[in-house]
Amino acid sequence: MDELESRTRRIVESAVELAEEGGFEAVRMRDVAAHAGVALGTFYKRFKSKEDLLVAALEIELDKLAKKVAQKEFDGATRLERVTNFFDMATKGLTRKPNLARAILRAVASGDPDLTPKIAKFHGAMTAYISQALRGERFSDEPSQDVTKLEATVSFLMQQVWFAALVGWSSGLHSRKTVVEQMRVAAELLLRGMAEAQRDDG
Amino acid sequence: MDELESRTRRIVESAVELAEEGGFEAVRMRDVAAHAGVALGTFYKRFKSKEDLLVAALEIELDKLAKKVAQKEFDGATRLERVTNFFDMATKGLTRKPNLARAILRAVASGDPDLTPKIAKFHGAMTAYISQALRGERFSDEPSQDVTKLEATVSFLMQQVWFAALVGWSSGLHSRKTVVEQMRVAAELLLRGMAEAQRDDG
């Protein structure tokens, strides 16, 4: 996450506030610009679109998760416990600001190719965190050096399930609690499968 | 899937054509209405929004998948093979019209609560298909009666992974081939985990 120049940060923070109050539609570009004290043209020199802005907000939220996670003791005796705890924390953190979370999810799922690099970065960071939770390492921005292919695969799949579960939550298909529960079940099955695969192949 | 009244069907078909040509943005409501030969007001009496329209298009695409799937011999000796084949077919079917698929995915992920019922229906149908592939049953719109909780869970999780993979494909994060490959790996791990869970619990 780059050091954000003050004007840019103000814009993103304005978007976060407006999104938290009224969701995606409440993030009106004119309002964001006014709230941040910049002209509309200035906004569009820094961000390609509304979605771009909200993905920038995601980077900020990820930073917050990173800080929270870095402080916390990373507890759990088993891989399953650690991973489940991690998703519990991440899910609660995100859904604490539900309207913001929904707005960001919508932006992420918009499929705009311009956003792909930022989204890939986010995926990478999340996958790294999951791997660290798996292994019980202290969280860090530095990815572990010796993550096995299997661990990486499982982490990636868990992240996919998490994303889909959040989108479902976002549409009102299920509750926050259900998201956490889904992650626990997914982790159980994937970790069992992983253990078996290790036994066979390695 | 209800029998669609002719005007409504024409509207959805127009949307499908426009979406396939130029993606989400090319589905302009004025154009859709003109193409379908109805007034804009008529359109808005039948659909709540652009997203609503595209989710209706999803229902049509699902019907097509259903027909394709019902014809085909459902081959594969193992659960893994059958499930992998199913996702291969479903993914190819969807991504054959990439712009349409992207447009639909965007609508589905919009998080609009008005769409939740239709989306839930789609999820239900997909999960049922996956269960049938798992068990090697001939595909049918009627859900199997005796799907175990574990089978239902695994089917649901695979569907989540599929959705997330498609969104990633939609953003250009990975190719169609990668989506299919991801499904194979996810199925391998989940089915192994499932087999273990069965051994333990039942």
Next chain:
DNA sequence: CACTAAAGTGAAACATGTTTCACTTTGGCT
């Protein structure tokens, strides 16, 4: 056939994301 309610129409109006452009301000350099 005459009537009525429901459906459709057409056009305008509105809301908001995005672009454009001529002008102004700012920050660093000599």
Next chain:
DNA sequence: AGCCAAAGTGAAACATGTTTCACTTTAGTG
């Protein structure tokens, strides 16, 4: 201080999703 390029500004214009509404057509009924 004076200058220049980059950044910012403000306002208008544009594109397109959505709403509204007065009028017309259509289909079913007595």
